[in-house]
Amino acid sequence: MSTQAEGPRRVRVTSPRTSAARRPTAPAGTREIDEQTRLGEVYMHSLVQSQLRLALAVVACAAVVLGSLPLLFTLVPATRTLSLFGLPLPWLLLGIAVYPVVYVAARIYVRKAERIEAEFTEFVGRK
Structure with a gap:
């Protein structure tokens, strides 16, 4: 015969996820x-420097391309009087051709800046 004095039977309750992987801690970087910290400042400084170099390179290339147009008009006088589609060539080059150059420079900058940030994120995540 069973006795009621023993009380209820104890049951052990555990989480079904006890064997799940623990949340990873943030990488050191x-x-x-x-x-x-000082190391964090060095990381951020290197990122900013990389982006600054990229920006200066893109601006310099665009300035060379766009700055060469007045030089072209000076060195080749025939370009000053040449007309295409009833419009003077200098107007076409300075008024229309400038925009694709700026657009391409902007696209190049954005793609390379995203690549720099992705590489930085990967590097910092590994540290």
Whole structure:
């Protein structure tokens, strides 16, 4: 015969996810940046410097391309009087051809800046 004095039977309750992987801790590089340590400052400085170099290179290339147009008009006098589609060539080049050059320079900058940021994120995530 069973006795009621023993009380209810104890049952052990566990989470079904006890064997699941623990949440990964933040990589050291990210932690350095978040905590604004000297190493984090070096990481951020290198990112800013890379983006600055890229910006200066893109602006310099665009300036060379666009700055060569007045030089072309000076060195080749026939270009000053040449007309295409009833419009003077200098007007066409300075008024219309400038925009595709600026657009291409902007596309190049955005793609390379995104690549720099992706590489930086990958690098910092590994540290």
